Amino acid sequence: MSGLYTDLYELRMAASYLRRGLVGPATFSLVIRALPPERGFLVAAGLADALTFLERFDFDDAELDYLRTSRSLPDDAVQALRDLRFTGDVWAVPEGRMVFAGEPLLEVTAPAAEAQLVETALLNIVTHQTAIASKAARCRLAAGGADLVDFSFRRTHGLEAAMAVARASAIVGFAATSNTEAGRRYGLRVTGTMAHSYVESFPDERSAFAAFATDYPTDTVFLVDTYDTLGGVRTAIDVTRQLRLSGPIGVRLDSGDLARLAVAARQLLDREGLTDARIVASGGLDEYAIADLVGSGAPIDAYGVGTRMGVSADAPYLDSAYKLVTFGDRPVMKLSPGKVTLPGAKQVFRGAGGGADVIGLRTEVAPPGHTLLLRPVMAVGQRLATTDEYGPADDVAAARHRFDDDLARLPEPTRRVYDPSTPEPTISPALQRLREDVLGALLDRRAAERLPVSG
Amino acid sequence: MSGLYTDLYELRMAASYLRRGLVGPATFSLVIRALPPERGFLVAAGLADALTFLERFDFDDAELDYLRTSRSLPDDAVQALRDLRFTGDVWAVPEGRMVFAGEPLLEVTAPAAEAQLVETALLNIVTHQTAIASKAARCRLAAGGADLVDFSFRRTHGLEAAMAVARASAIVGFAATSNTEAGRRYGLRVTGTMAHSYVESFPDERSAFAAFATDYPTDTVFLVDTYDTLGGVRTAIDVTRQLRLSGPIGVRLDSGDLARLAVAARQLLDREGLTDARIVASGGLDEYAIADLVGSGAPIDAYGVGTRMGVSADAPYLDSAYKLVTFGDRPVMKLSPGKVTLPGAKQVFRGAGGGADVIGLRTEVAPPGHTLLLRPVMAVGQRLATTDEYGPADDVAAARHRFDDDLARLPEPTRRVYDPSTPEPTISPALQRLREDVLGALLDRRAAERLPVSG
Numbered sequence A, B: 001m002s003g004l005y006t007d008l009y010e011l012r013m014a015a016s017y018l019r020r021g022l023v024g025p026a027t028f029s030l031v032i033r034a035l036p037p038e039r040g041f042l043v044a045a046g047l048a049d050a051l052t053f054l055e056r057f058d059f060d061d062a063e064l065d066y067l068r069t070s071r072s073l074p075d076d077a078v079q080a081l082r083d084l085r086f087t088g089d090v091w092a093v094p095e096g097r098m099v100f101a102g103e104p105l106l107e108v109t110a111p112a113a114e115a116q117l118v119e120t121a122l123l124n125i126v127t128h129q130t131a132i133a134s135k136a137a138r139c140r141l142a143a144g145g146a147d148l149v150d151f152s153f154r155r156t157h158g159l160e161a162a163m164a165v166a167r168a169s170a171i172v173g174f175a176a177t178s179n180t181e182a183g184r185r186y187g188l189r190v191t192g193t194m195a196h197s198y199v200e201s202f203p204d205e206r207s208a209f210a211a212f213a214t215d216y217p218t219d220t221v222f223l224v225d226t227y228d229t230l231g232g233v234r235t236a237i238d239v240t241r242q243l244r245l246s247g248p249i250g251v252r253l254d255s256g257d258l259a260r261l262a263v264a265a266r267q268l269l270d271r272e273g274l275t276d277a278r279i280v281a282s283g284g285l286d287e288y289a290i291a292d293l294v295g296s297g298a299p300i301d302a303y304g305v306g307t308r309m310g311v312s313a314d315a316p317y318l319d320s321a322y323k324l325v326t327f328g329d330r331p332v333m334k335l336s337p338g339k340v341t342l343p344g345a346k347q348v349f350r351g352a353g354g355g356a357d358v359i360g361l362r363t364e365v366a367p368p369g370h371t372l373l374l375r376p377v378m379a380v381g382q383r384l385a386t387t388d389e390y391g392p393a394d395d396v397a398a399a400r401h402r403f404d405d406d407l408a409r410l411p412e413p414t415r416r417v418y419d420p421s422t423p424e425p426t427i428s429p430a431l432q433r434l435r436e437d438v439l440g441a442l443l444d445r446r447a448a449e450r451l452p453v454s455g
Helices: A008-019 A047-056 A061-069 A075-081 A112-117 A119-143 A159-171 A180-186 A196-200 A205-215 A229-242 A258-271 A287-295 A396-409 A429-454 B008-019 B047-056 B061-069 B075-081 B112-117 B119-143 B159-171 B180-186 B196-200 B205-215 B229-242 B258-271 B287-295 B396-409 B429-454
Strands: A026-032 A089-092 A104-110 A147-150 A221-223 A250-253 A278-281 A302-305 A320-327 A346-351 A358-361 A370-372 A375-379 B026-032 B089-092 B104-110 B147-150 B221-223 B250-253 B278-281 B302-305 B320-327 B346-351 B358-361 B370-372 B375-379
Touching: A008 A075, A008 A112, A008 B180, A008 B196, A008 B205, A026 A112, A026 A119, A047 A089, A047 A119, A047 A375, A061 A075, A061 B180, A104 A112, A104 A119, A104 A346, A112 A119, A119 A147, A119 A159, A119 A287, A119 A302, A119 A320, A119 A396, A119 B159, A147 A159, A159 A180, A159 A396, A159 B119, A159 B159, A180 B008, A180 B061, A196 A205, A196 A221, A196 B008, A196 B320, A205 A221, A205 A229, A205 B008, A221 A229, A229 A250, A229 A258, A250 A258, A258 A278, A258 A287, A287 A302, A320 B196, A358 A429, B008 B075, B008 B112, B026 B112, B026 B119, B047 B089, B047 B119, B047 B375, B061 B075, B104 B112, B104 B119, B104 B346, B112 B119, B119 B147, B119 B159, B119 B287, B119 B302, B119 B320, B119 B396, B147 B159, B159 B180, B159 B396, B196 B205, B196 B221, B205 B221, B205 B229, B221 B229, B229 B250, B229 B258, B250 B258, B258 B278, B258 B287, B287 B302, B358 B429
Parallel strands: A147 A302, A221 A250, A250 A278, A278 A302, B147 B302, B221 B250, B250 B278, B278 B302
Antiparallel strands: A026 A104, A026 A320, A089 A104, A089 A375, A346 A358, A346 A370, B026 B104, B026 B320, B089 B104, B089 B375, B346 B358, B346 B370
16 A cells, blocks of 8 residues: 555556566666755755655555556556565665755665656655755754744644654754654654633633643643733743742743743743743744844743744755666666756765765765765665664664764854855766766767757 | 644643533634735635544544653543544535635634644644645636646655645646546546656667557657757657557657747647647746746646645745634634734625625624625534535535636636735624624733732
8 A cells, every 4th residue: 555656657657667678777866956045954854754655665456456447557557566566775865964955865776667656755755854854954053052842733734744844853953842643653752831722711811821730730831922921921920829830830922022022021030030930932933033033132942933844934845856867787867958967876975074075976985084975774675774873764863863963063154044055065076977978978869869850 | 543633732721621621612713814925815625634534533542542651641631532522513615615814714613622622633734725725726827728737746745745735736627636646535637657767768769759659559748858858859759650649649848948849849740740739848837937838828738737836835834823712602812913813603705796705703694695605514523415506515526616616706806826916805893893892801801910910
C-alpha cells in the first residue's frame, strides 16, 4: 500500500522501462537548485519519512485493480508491478545538516523503474520537510536564547503536515510543540495551557483563571489578552496569590503591541515579587517579528511560533528536482533552459573550518580536511544503521546535534535573519570535466538530430 | 484513533470543563477573518474530511496510555476521555460555494469539551483546503476555456496534502490530476505522460519518443524540451508519422518562453497537418502566468499547474479562527486587538441576483430573495444526507456544480486575476444589536474587574 502515491507518468514510464528491459541501474539526484530569497542556508530534513516510504513501497491488490479497471496501464504492465519493491541503494545527507544550492540531499541508485516510481514521494517529503526545517532554523537564529514552541498544528497543510512540522522544528532546536500526536510519535516535549474560549466559558476572567490554576497548579500559564492584556496580568497575579501557586507562573500575550505589553507585564509581575514568572509571546510570529522583538529588548522568555513557520509562509516550497544523472554506465544531463543538470553520482565535501562546500563525484577522494556529507543510508532496499558520530542519519536527537554543530560554524553574514549571505558551493575539477564531456556529446547529437526535419 | 490530533491545550481545557461539569452546549464559529491580498473571494472546501474526522473522533488505549504516562493530563481526566465521542451538531457552507471575509464556513454546537477538542483539526482541514480551492479557482478564471491539470503532487506539504489539493482543484473545475492515489480515492480523471528522465534513459530523443508512442499509442503527449524545444516538436512529428499514430497527439512545453514556443510549435504542427495536436504548457505556472499567456494569445490548449497552486504560494494560509460565540444560553465575544468576534450562532444570507451577502443570526428569517448558505450537515454526531439542490454538501461533483453556479454570478471586478475587488458582507440589524449588548456588558465588567489591583 503506497504504490499509487505517485504521478501517473511515473507509472507509465516505469511500465515502459520494464517492458523494454531497461533496467538501468539509474541514479537520480535530489537537489534544491536555488535558495529562496532571505535564506542563507537550508536544513536537510525528511529522510526518516523518505526511507520509511521506500521500505514499504509496494502495490496491493486494490491498487493493482484500480490501475487495471481505470485503464491507466495495460494489463501486462499492471502484472509487472505486482512483485515490484524498492531494491535500490540510497546515499543521503543526514537530517539536521545545513545544505546549500545545488548540493544533492539524496541520491537513489536502483533499477530504472523503481527509481522512477519513487520520485514523486521522495521529492514531496524532502522538499516539504527541508523547507520547514530551514524556516524554523531562522526562528531559532532570531530568538537568541529564548525558548521556541511549535504552535502551528491548526494551520499546516493537513494533519499529517503538522507532524512533519513538529519534528522538523524539533530538529533545529524548538523546545516543545503543542501537537499532542507529534509528541507521542516522536517523543517530543508537549506543552499547552488555555485558549480565549476557556476564559469566555466562565462568567469572568478571574473565575476562569482560578479554575484553570486549580486544575493545573504547576507551571500555570495564563492567557491574558481575552479582554484587556494588562488587566489580565493583574488578574493572573491576584489568582496566583489567592491560590498560593508554588511553581513559577507564566503569562501569554497573544495580540497587540507585544514589545510594549511585555515590558509592562514584566513591571507588574516584578513589582508583585513574581520575578520568576515567565512571559510567553504568540500571535502571527515568525523570524522577522521575533528578531524585531529581541532587538527591541522586549523581556520575552518564550515564543509560540505557529502558522508562518508551519507553512514556511515567505517560501512555502523549494526549487527542488530529482534528476537522472546516470543511466547504466552513461552519465546524463538535460539542457532545458534554467534547468541544466550536472551528470554523475555525487558527493559533497565540507571543510572542517567553514568555507564553501565542494560538490564533486562520488568516486572522488575528499580534499584534505574535508568530510563527506552524503552517507549510505539504504542498501538493496534495506535501511542501514548509524552513519555518523551523532547517531542514525534519520534520528531526531542526532539531527539536533548535527544542526547545533553546523550552526556553531556558520559565518555571521549567513546567520542574519534579514538579507543573509548565501555560500555558493564550488564544483570539483573532475565534475566540471565530466560535465563538459557530456555537454559536448549532447550538442553534437542535437545538431545531427535536427537534420531530418529541417533538411 | 484521532483523539491526539489536537493541541495539548484543547485536552487540558476539555478535561477542566468535564471536571467542572461545564457541559455547555457551546457553539464555535469557524470564519476567515480577512482575505489575503489578490483574493476577491474564497471557495469553501474541506467539509468532507472535517465530517469524517468528527465521525471517527475517539481515544484508543494507546492514546490514553500516552496521556497518562507522559503526565500530560491527570488520571481522572484521562479516564473521562475514554468514552468521549463527538455528539454535536454542525452547520456548514457546502463545499464549492464562494465565501467572503467574516462569513462562518462551519459552526459546531456540542458539549463544551467536545467542541473544544476538535478545534485544531477542523481549523487545519478547512483552512488548508479552502486556501487551495481558492487559489485553484483563480487558475480557472485565468485559463479561459483551456483545460487545467493538477501537477502539484511532488511539492505539496506531505503526501496527504496532495490528496486534498487534487480534490480541491477538481471542485473548482480542474479537468484532471497527475496524482494516481487521488484519482482512485475521489474518482478523478488521472493523466500523465513522460518526464525528462524518460527521454534521457534512451540514447536519443527520437528513440525515446518512438518507444513511448509504441507503448502508449493513443493521446500520446511528447515532452519536447529535454534538449531543444522546437527540435523536440519536429522529432515528435516525425515519430507520429512514422508510427502512423491515429489519435490526436500532444506536445508538452515545460521551460523557456512558453508564449513564443507555443506559437512556433503550433506553426510546425499545423504545417505538417497535425491541426488537432494539442499544446500543453507546464513549469512554474500559476494564475498570473496563465493570465499572461492567455492575454498574449498563446495557442495553449491545456495547462499543467503544480507547486504554486498546490501550496497556494502567494497566500499559503488564511486568517482563520474558531471562536466561541455562545456558551450555554449566553452569547460571548472577545475583545483582543484585531480579533474582536461577533457573538451568537449565525447564518449567511445570499441574494439571488448577486450583491453582497448578509451575515445574521441563525434564528433570523432570510431577507426576501435570499437563500441560506449554512446548512445542517451533522446532527448528534451523525452525518446528514443531501442538503441542497446539487447533492450532498461534501460531494465533489455537487461541489463543482455549486462553484460553477457561483462563478456565473460573480461580478466582473471580483473575477479579475490582478487586483480583484472583494465584496464585503453586511451585518444584519439583529446581529449588530446583539453585538452592542454583549460588548456593553463586557466593558462594564472589565471596568469592575480592574478595581482590586489598580485600587
